[in-house]
Amino acid sequence: MGIFKENPFGHILFLKKWLIRFMGVITHQRYKGFNTLEIEGSDVIRNLPENNVLFVSNHQTYFADVVAMFHVFNASLSGRDDSIKNVGYLWNPKLNVYYVAAAETMKKSLLTKIFAYAGSISVERTWRSEGKDVHRQVKMSDISNIGKALNDGWVITFPQGTTTPWKPLRKGTAHIIKKYKPLVVPVVIDGFRRSFDKKGLRIKKKGILQHMNIKEPLDIDYENESFEAIIEKLEYAIEQHPSFLKVISKQDLLAYEEENKLRKWKKEKKAKKAKKSKKA
Structure with a gap:
């Protein structure tokens, strides 16, 4: 790999690799030390294609969820079974992993800008801005950037668009699925809200058993299933359908x-x- 080789978004891969290594080392104990991350589905990760994979997950913190997924994905690809023991897997990380995040969040500080360089696809939220409710059109460039990232590799998205549980999923995710026809992999996380503050930067409590379940890809009829049917399928898959409220x-x-x-x-x-x- 040339030292100045870039990804489709103009990020230098050499810098991104070292950024992932550094951030991975300093965050590792948050999931394997201060707390314990229980993992299911490493075998699913190893059997995925190189690109056009969309991970759909529930959301508990701004950043800790994504960081944990970077750990789990790379550990799984290096041959570890449901474990992130020993950070050696960070030496050769997968560089074409992206995640969808609110643009205003990723511009707030130097730290968030560093996180953005690691793989953020920053989009403008259509329903919320600077703590206020808004109603605006989807930027087609945002959709295009998600498509560009899918074409290059794997994309993580949190379709509820909020860390509040049981909120309805945004239909934009269904539009992306029908438009780009990615392999859709559901991820269910738990314990992050108890472990960290809302941003996922500060450890709120130690000794928490965190959980990440990477499920088998969904069977989706891209041509014939309606947006509503896809959304309902996703809600069940990430365990955020209203029916799950009965068992919270x-x-x-x-x-x-x-x-x-x-x-x-x-x-x-x-x-x-x-x-x-x-x-x-």
Whole structure:
């Protein structure tokens, strides 16, 4: 590989490789040390084609979910069975792995820009911007970029577009599936919300058993299935269909409620502080 060789988005692969190695080493203990990541489906990863694969997952934090998937994908491809023991798998990482993320999130800081270089396909959300509800058209360039990434390799997407559980899936994912006809691999994660803060950067609690289940690719009739049918199939596959609310654990529900209370308290505290500053 030439030192200045680029991927389709103009990112230098040599830099991306070292970035993945570095970030992988410093994050490894978050899943194999401070906490324990239980994995199912390494054999599924090893049997996937080189490109046009779309991973569809539920979402619990901004970044910890994706970082864990980078670990699991590379460990699986290096021959490890449902394990990320020993970070040697990071020496030769798969470089054509991408993930869909909100553009405003990826521009917020130097750290998020570094994360973006590792493989972000930054898109503008059509329903939410800067904490406010909006209604705007999908940018065709965003759809095109996802297609470009699928043509080059693997893409991770979180079709709910939020870390809040049980929210409906966005229909844009079904449009992408029908348009580009990727192999769709469902991923179900758990324990990340209890382990990390909402951004997935700070360890909130240690000793948590995290879980990642990589399921077999879905059987989809790209030509004849409706958008609604595909969305429902995805909801069941990533265990976010409303029917799963009947079996949500009390522990998960209480943890989510506590997180919301803390977030509300912080927001009110910030508002009071801003109000005092204005008076001063």
